[in-house]
Amino acid sequence: YNPALLDKPHLVAANKIDALDDPTRVTALEKRAKKLKLKFFRISAVTGEGVPGLIEAAWPHIAAARAEEV
Numbered sequence: 840y841n842p843a844l845l846d847k848p849h850l851v852a853a854n855k856i857d858a859l860d861d862p863t864r865v866t867a868l869e870k871r872a873k874k875l876k877l878k879f880f881r882i883s884a885v886t887g888e889g890v891p892g893l894i895e896a897a898w899p900h901i902a903a904a905r906a907e908e909v
Contacts, residue, residue: 848900850878852893857883 851872853865865881872879878896882889 850880850893850896852880852882852889854882854884856881856888857886
């Protein structure tokens, strides 16, 4: 556990939505993420579904971290 991680941005991604055996588990995860005010993404790395939205949401955080490194 590293307390410094609490200060970093958080995104929640549920992968393999193309192969769900129980959709209610993802729905429960999504509800929990929203309760914690975290951005939630349903994605499939195989089909690409949801990936562009996740990348778009992550990119500003990645760019900011890179800028701090310089």
